[in-house]
Amino acid sequence: MTNKKAKRSRASKATTTSSDFSAMGSVVSSTSAAAAAAIESFPPPTTNTVASVTNIDKPAQASIFIVHDNSESGLLKLPNEVKQRIWSLAVTVEAPIEPQQIREHSNKFIWSEDQINKKTHAIEVGAVPQLTAVQLAKVCRSIYDDVATTHLFYTVNEFHFGYSGYRNQPAALTYLVAITEPRRNAIRNIKVPWVYSSKVAGAQYFTLITACLGLQSLDLKLNRIWGVPLSGGPGLPGFKECLVAVQGLKKLTVSLEDHLSGAGWEREKEQTERLCKQLEPLLKERMAMSRSKTYNLTKFRQAQLVAKLDVHGEGRLSKDKKPGQVSSRTRQQVRNVDNMTADGTIPPRDSPKYDLNGDLAWVITAIEQSREAVLEGIQSVEFLVKGGPSYSGNTWERFCVQEGKGEKFWEDVTVLNSPNCRHRINDFYEKNLKAYGAQLVLDVWRLREFEPGSEGKTKVQTEKRLEATIKALAVAEKKEAEEAARVAREAAKAEKADKQALKVKKPKPSKGHR
Known part of the structure; x- marks a missing residue:
C-alpha cells in the first residue's frame, strides 16, 4: 500500500554538499502526509547539529541524531504492530525507487530523476525533500529504533534498476554491493534487466x-543487444546462478523490454519473446524450492571488486572499509578513512613524482x-613531456593521469627510464624522425642496467625499436642526399646545356663591318 504522493518542493536547487547526504542508500525522498503529521507532533530539536552522513544503521552513532524524551507521546504509546503499520505507510514512496550512483566509486545514490538537472545533467541532491525514512529517524531514539x-x-x-551505470557496470550490482547486508535482506521487490554482457x-x-535473502518478487526484463539474436535460455550468462536466485520467490515475471522499433527489429523481437516464454517455466519450476540461506562468497567478492566502490556495504559500519580484503587494512588505507568525502569516496592519493632511484614515477601520455642539454658537463637530451600522477590500483586506470592534475614539464632523458617513458620516447621519434637526440638517447639507454624479467625485456625491446628508428632516419637521409645529388647533377647538366645553346645562337660579327 502506498500513501498519496506528496508534491515535490523545488524551492531548493542546491547542488551536492556534505549536508545533503544521508545514510539510507538512496539519498532523498518526498515526505508523506503521515510522516509530516508524526514529525510535527514532536517538540523542536534542542540542537541543530546533525551529522547527515552518519550511518543510522550503526548503534554507536545513533546518539548523533536528535533525541527527545517523548514518553508521554500518544503516538509512541500505541502498540508496536500499529506503529509499524503507520511507519510503513509513512516511508512508502509511491513511485518505484530507481537508485542512481551520484559519483563513480561512491556508495551514495539518488532515486529521483528530478534530482538531475535537465540542462547540465548535474546531480542536485537538494532538488527534492529528503526521504521520509531519514526524516523520521532524526525525530527521536524511539522512532529511530x-x-x-x-x-x-x-x-x-x-527497486527498479536500469542496464548500466558508470563504466557500463550493471546498476543493480553497484547498488547491492553499496548497501549493508541487513538492507539487502530487507528488500522484497526488485525489477532488473538480465545482464548478458559476459558470463562472469x-x-x-x-x-x-x-x-x-528476503526477496519475494523478481521482475526480469530481457532486451536486444546490438540486434544480435539471443541463444537459448540455458546458454544465457548467469543462467545457473539465476536458478538459485529465484528459489523461494512468491512472484516472478520474465518479459521483453525493447525500445527498438521498425520492421527490421520485428524478427529479433519475436525471437526474444520466444526466449522469455522458454525461460519462464524453467525458472518458475525452481520457485517451488525454499529460498537459499547462503550464496557463493567467491562470486560475491568478485562482484565487490567489479563495483569499484571506495566503501563497500559492510564497510559502512566499521573502520575497515573493504572487509575481506587484506590490502584494505594497510596503514595507508586506514589513513584514507580520515580523508573520506561526504559522497562516500576516498580522494585518490597523489603518487610521488620520482621514485627512490630518482626516475620519473609519473605517467607520461x-x-x-626535444632539445639539447648539458648534464654535469656531459651532452644530453631534454624532453617536453605531458603527464602527471596516475590512479592507484591494479586496473588499467594506473596508466591514466588523475583528472585535473596533468602537467607539461621538461625532463632529462636520464630520469625517463620507466617502460611507459621509453615507449613514449619511441613514439615521439617515430613521428619526428629529425628531432634532436635519438642517438644520444640510445647511448644513455644502453648504459642503464635492469634486473632480468619484464623490465629487462622492455629494455631490449625499446632499444631495438629506437635503433630501428635511427636506421630508418639514416636511410631517409641517404635517400634525401641521393635525391639532392641527382637534382644537383641535373641542374648542372641543364645549366651546361643552356650555356652551349646560348653559344650556338650567338651571331658571328660580319667581315664587311669594321
Missing part, C-alpha cells in the same frame, strides 16, 4: 540477487619536443 533498525524503507518499496558479470549479478 522503529524505522531505521527495522529497515522498513527497503521492505515496503520496489551474469554470475556475479544473480549471486547478489541471491544475497537478498605524450612527448612534444
